[in-house]
Amino acid sequence: MHIPATALVLEGEKFVADKVTEQLEHLGYDVVANTSRGEEAVARCQQQPPDLLVAGDHLTGLIEAGVALQMIQDAAPVPTVALAAVDKAAGTVMPRGSSAAELAACIARAFGVPSWDAATGPPQDYILNERILLRHNERMVSLAIADIRFVQDYRNYSSVSVPGETYLIAISLPLVEHRLAGSGFLRVHRDLLVNLRHVTEARYDELTLDRGITIPVGRPYRRRVNREVKVGV
Incomplete structure (x- = not known):
């Protein structure tokens, strides 16, 4: 929210x-x-x-x-x-x-963005220490990073999922991953970044988040996921 x-x-x-x-x-x-x-x-x-x-x-x-x-x-x-x-x-x-x-x-x-593409102008979405500021329905809103379940790649954008809502930000997934380094997020798939706070169950090929959401674990990421997340049978 x-x-x-x-x-x-x-x-x-x-x-x-x-x-x-x-x-x-x-x-x-x-x-x-x-x-x-x-x-x-x-x-x-x-x-x-x-x-x-x-x-x-x-x-x-x-x-x-x-x-x-x-x-x-x-x-x-x-x-x-x-x-x-x-x-x-x-x-x-x-x-x-x-x-x-x-x-x-x-x-x-x-907000720490020194330069941008002159054709598109300054950004409207910002990843800060504990929150993300983004443009939503013509208003700037704030999301607590701790509330984010997962972030999914959407071309040059990223889809941010929180309980009850999904937001689109004009920041690529690799840059989101970089900005959220050290915040408890883990890349588990080419297109997915997961907040480990919301993981309730883990298997070698998928994670279950709160409210029963399942997230696939890509083959290249399984070793790291198995190392950093307690994996069940």
Whole structure:
């Protein structure tokens, strides 16, 4: 089951803050707060860290921007997009990305994707430490990696299966496997990556997951599966 992917906007210039909020909502994020006060942003992030923070340095509260950001990152590291003044002479302050597309590019970099195919633009699906952020029904949502049962190859995409739902992400299975290394996932077939937390029974040629789902084990993968999973008769 997914939950909305959340963002928090911290910026004292109302025009800029409202514009960024609108852009984030257009990109599918649930903006949980739009505040100009560093202390409010710190309190919210300490209570429930958002998936993304967009922050400027024109604050109105008691805490300066640099101090607020340091306190937030000390409590729980949050991917952050910084805002910058680009036209001070004209009396306006705009985000570094003045369009939703440019903000999307900044978000991709904040999530650790430094480059992408210019023809397709920045990605919308991200594998982070404990969750996957992805575009689903025009909204950005968050999936806990622990809830994923298996991931299946679907051409240049991957199909992610969680209880009651399947999601398609624009990330190839080999890259998913690389990003999830060390998270308890095992390649058991050319087209399948399984979360070992959900394995309830194992045989040399197939695995059974919770709710009775069976997954075939490909011949080239059986030795490793037998070594890493307790195999029955």
